[in-house]
Structure formats: structure tokens, C-alpha cells
Amino acid sequence: MSLHGRTALVTGGGRGIGAACARALAAAGARVAIAGRSEDALAAVAREIDAVAIRADLADRDDTDRLIACVAERVGAVDVLVNNAGVADSATLAATDDAMWDRMFEINATAVFRLCRALVPPMCARGWGRVVNIASTAGLTGFRYTAAYCASKHAVVGFTRALALDVARAGVTVNAVCPGWVDTDMTERAVATIAAKTGRTPEAARAELERASAQRRLVAPHEVAFAVAVLCDDDARGIHGQTIVVDGGGLLK
Known part of the structure; x- marks a missing residue:
């Protein structure tokens, strides 16, 4: 795999799956920008792989807009977008208030849409791009006490498939990776x-x-990152509009 000469943006890049994706893309030769809420975590990963760290809270639309502007200023055009930032709260339906629902959708789904809306059209204009949305097996089935989370991840999967059709002839691929339980702080x-x-x-x-x-x-974070890196390779251009499950066979049960 080679991403030499490409620039990648990974959201939620300070820890867990996002940090693993940033490492994998940097190892493939990409220049990497990472975004997230924890400045200390971002700085540690940035030092390790010589990445550009940008603090951003994707629950705040103004902050998301600032991230888009900051990326353009500091690293230029984005060739690879990994929408990894996410939150996972659990509650019964009765205990799921509007604030929980709105926050889950804002970070897990709306931020994905808004970043793609800003960054994918320039990819299409240049004739090359890779978008990988980190969804979840919760975007393919249901789990108890996670109605808001499952709904938001189903939204990501549906958005991925629709966007893939929109850009199918533009040299840009759009896919989703759906991890199961991963050995991260969130778990x-x-x-x-x-x-x-x-x-x-x-x-x-x-x-x-x-x-x-x-x-x-x-699953280990680097196993998810491997799938992401493969999808970003030139030779993966035929893998498009897909949901790649990385869950150790959990959905087979």
C-alpha cells in the first residue's frame, strides 16, 4: 500500500481506532492531520507520526466549520477522509432524552455529512479521493438499550451507500467500516x-x-485500521459503497 503524496484527515484521531488509523495511513506514506477534543492525546499521536493536530469538537457545528478551514490552511487539499469521531451512550428508550439523541446524531452522523459535503466535491474535481466512514455493527443490526446509537450508525451506513452512488464516476470511493467490540477506551x-x-x-x-x-x-484497533488503509489504496478503487465488518465474526452468531 502506498499513499505517498496524499493528505489524510482522521477525526477522533487522538486515541483508539482513530489513532490506529492515523498511524496506518502515515506508515503508508500519507501526510496526516488528526482532529479531536483532547489536545494532550492529539499531541502525543502527532509527535509519534509527525502529524498535524487540530483540536475540534464535532458536537459544535461552528467548531466543525473551523476544523474544515484550519485543515485547508494547514495541510491543503484532503485526499483521504476518515470519519472516525463518535460517541456511544446507552439508555432505555424512556431514559433517552432529546439531548442524548441530538448529541449522538450530531457527532456520529451529521458531522460525517458536513465534512463530506465540504471535502468530497474537491476530491471529485481532482479525480481522486477516498472516504472511509467508521460506522459499527450497530449500523447493521440492533442492540438493546442503544436506540440512539444504532439509529445514528444506521444513518452513517445509509449515507455512505447513497454518497457512493453520487460519486461513482468521479474517481472517489466511499465505504464504511463496521467494527464490533474493539479494545479501546470507549469499550x-x-x-x-x-x-x-x-x-x-x-x-x-x-x-x-x-x-x-x-x-x-x-478486536484490536490496528485491525480496524488495516481495513481502513486497504480501502484507501489505489488498488482498492473497485471496493465502493461497501460495509466492511471487522468484528471477529460476531454478526455470524
Whole structure:
């Protein structure tokens, strides 16, 4: 895989899947910009891979607009867009208030749309581009107590498929990667929530999530990043409008 001469933007690039994607794209030769909320986490990854770090909170549309302007100023045209930033809250339907629903959609879905709206048309004009939206297996099926999260990730999958048709002849590919449970800080928070609500030990809660995979393990962030990097390669131009599941066979169960 070679991305020499290409510029990539990874949102949520300070930790977890986003940081792994940034590392993989940099290793393939891309110049990488990473965006996220934690300046310290961004700075650490930026130092490691010589990336450009931009603090941005995608729950704030003004901040998203500022990110778009800052990327143009600091790194120029974006060839590869990895929409990874996301939040995952869980609640019963009755406990899912408007604020939770709106925040989930703003970060998980609307920010994806707004970044694509700003960055994909220039890709089409140049005749080359790669968009990878990090969705979730929750964008392909349903899980209990995650109505807002599942709905937002289904929105990402639907948007990915529609946009792929829009740009099919422009030299730009658009795909979604759908991870299952990944060994990240977000999953650790889920483990803590399960333990607190059920009285189980954190070890038992983590084991329950591992059993969701046919391989009986959590996926590593770099495994998701590998799929992302492959989709960004020149030779992946025939992979378009797809949802690539990286979940250790969880959806097969």
C-alpha cells in the first residue's frame, strides 16, 4: 500500500481506532492531520507520526466549520477522509432524552455529512479521493438499550451507500467500516457501565463483550485500521459503497 503524496484527515484521531488509523495511513506514506477534543492525546499521536493536530469538537457545528478551514490552511487539499469521531451512550428508550439523541446524531452522523459535503466535491474535481466512514455493527443490526446509537450508525451506513452512488464516476470511493467490540477506551467505559448496572465484576463484564465475537475476543484497533488503509489504496478503487465488518465474526452468531 502506498499513499505517498496524499493528505489524510482522521477525526477522533487522538486515541483508539482513530489513532490506529492515523498511524496506518502515515506508515503508508500519507501526510496526516488528526482532529479531536483532547489536545494532550492529539499531541502525543502527532509527535509519534509527525502529524498535524487540530483540536475540534464535532458536537459544535461552528467548531466543525473551523476544523474544515484550519485543515485547508494547514495541510491543503484532503485526499483521504476518515470519519472516525463518535460517541456511544446507552439508555432505555424512556431514559433517552432529546439531548442524548441530538448529541449522538450530531457527532456520529451529521458531522460525517458536513465534512463530506465540504471535502468530497474537491476530491471529485481532482479525480481522486477516498472516504472511509467508521460506522459499527450497530449500523447493521440492533442492540438493546442503544436506540440512539444504532439509529445514528444506521444513518452513517445509509449515507455512505447513497454518497457512493453520487460519486461513482468521479474517481472517489466511499465505504464504511463496521467494527464490533474493539479494545479501546470507549469499550472500557462500556465495561464499567455494565459492571455498575448489573453488579458484575469488570472482568465478567468484559468477558461478556468478548463472547459477542465468534473468536471470543475484542478486536484490536490496528485491525480496524488495516481495513481502513486497504480501502484507501489505489488498488482498492473497485471496493465502493461497501460495509466492511471487522468484528471477529460476531454478526455470524
